[in-house]
Amino acid sequence: MNAQTALRFRRPMQVRELARYRSGGTFPLCPQCGAAMEREYQNFCDRCGQRLGWRELRRAMVVSRD
Numbered sequence: 001m002n003a004q005t006a007l008r009f010r011r012p013m014q015v016r017e018l019a020r021y022r023s024g025g026t027f028p029l030c031p032q033c034g035a036a037m038e039r040e041y042q043n044f045c046d047r048c049g050q051r052l053g054w055r056e057l058r059r060a061m062v063v064s065r066d
Helices: 003-010
Strands: 017-021 026-028 061-065
Touching: none
Parallel strands: 017 061
Antiparallel strands: 017 026
């Protein structure tokens, strides 16, 4: 990983999407890798390590997933 890529992961990206599944669960999506996260308000994505910001969560777009 080069220095510029490492700096990008240190700056928080706002969580702006939620995934709603048929089973009824709704989970926030990582803005970097798109993975569904089991917990809200965690500091980093547990899959890619992206630092997360949660200010935009109230206005998050809900997307349906199977």
